[in-house]
Amino acid sequence: MAFSLDEFGIEPAGVDAVRPFSVEGLDVRGRAVALGPVVERILGRHDYPEPVSRLLAEAMVLTSLLGTSLKFQGRFTLQTQTDGPVSMLVVDFSSPDALRAYASFDAERVEEAVSSGNATPQMLLGHGHLAMTIDQGRHMQRYQGLVELDGISLEEVARRYFARSEQIPTEVRLAVGEVFTRQAGEGPSHGWSAGGVLIQFLPEAPDRMRAPDLDPGDAPEGTKAHAVDEDDAWIEAKALVDTVKDLELTDPDISVERLLFRLFHERGVRLFDPQPIEDRCQCSREKVAGVLNNFGSEELADMVVDDKIVVTCEFCSTRYEFDPK
Known part of the structure; x- marks a missing residue:
């Protein structure tokens, strides 16, 4: 089903953003990214x-x-x-x-x-x-x-x-x-x-969220498991999400809004403000120096290579060099 986001006054979240949503007809809330x-x-x-x-x-x-x-x-x-x-x-x-x-x-x-x-x-x-x-x-x-x-x-x-x-x-x-x-x-x-x-x-x-008890693992042999029928609304919501193909989640030309409309337009999907995601590390020279200050002199001496102590952040690969003195 073809549609335009402009018809509904919706600004696409674009890439690197999470779009919260709800499907009130199914009592479902969710997020797409x-x-x-x-x-x-x-x-x-x-x-x-x-x-x-x-x-x-x-x-x-x-x-x-x-x-x-x-x-x-x-x-x-x-x-x-x-x-x-x-x-x-x-x-x-x-x-x-x-x-x-x-x-x-x-x-x-x-x-x-x-x-x-x-x-x-x-x-x-x-x-x-x-x-x-x-x-x-x-x-x-x-x-x-x-x-x-x-x-x-x-x-x-x-x-x-x-x-x-x-x-x-x-x-x-x-x-x-x-x-x-x-x-x-x-x-x-x-x-x-x-x-x-x-x-x-x-x-x-x-009471609509009832679920079977978790198996404690030590029940007597032959004990009948506690079974609870799933709510019809939840069964429908899961079935719709199961139809999502990998390509729909990874194709830059398919927006999350278009995907959500395909899945839930018959039930009505409500979109909330998108939340951007950024590649940003939390490391800094000051934080690394604070960690090094917690080590003793012998431990710091073992870290010295070519008259320097070098620390590389595992997350962002930023290299920090310190004078051992």
Whole structure:
């Protein structure tokens, strides 16, 4: 169905922005995001292998969707620690709009996975855990939720996190794509595009959010599991999101507004002001110096190379040099 955003007086959010929305007819609220230059800049400065870049870009999409939901000045961090070829992902969002990310990986194991044709996100992550941390500042207690990683996707991580920590039915789609462009007189250039959509079932009547009890793991053999029928509105909302194709989330020519209209126009979708995302690290020379001042003289002496102490930020690759004296 063709339509123009101008017909509805809607200014497209564009890339590198999260668009909150609600579908009141289904008691659903959600967020959709399209990332372009932000992903390109973060991945470009690290030069990761292709499957590692894809995995980290997925994590950036998920973090953008979750981090922009903060209602206060704070930080949301997604971090994995696993036994997989990609042993660590760290994506950090500082409200209202700053995103940064990096990955630690074993190059040989990643290459082996690529050679065997088994470089899936689940295989690269392996087994371990994923932590989502909300930090409201030094005067407030931090909150952290853990999800076991046992060969599941980041999409499944989000579903489990909200089901266990907040008992909110959640559905999410994430996608990452490579973009190749050609300019006159030049060869093709490579870039990245990523996007995602997350919906949650939040009816006014609490009894409509009923869910089966979590399996405690020690029930007697033969015990019948507690089953609860899902609400018809939530079934419909999930079915609509399941129709989203990766191309719709990664094609720069398909706006998030157009996608949301396709999904929910029959039910009516309400859009809220977009929230921009920027590639901005939080490091500074002063902060690094403050960290170094916490080390003793012997520890600092061990860091000296060629009469300098050099610290490189894992996130933005900025190099800081200090005189040991």
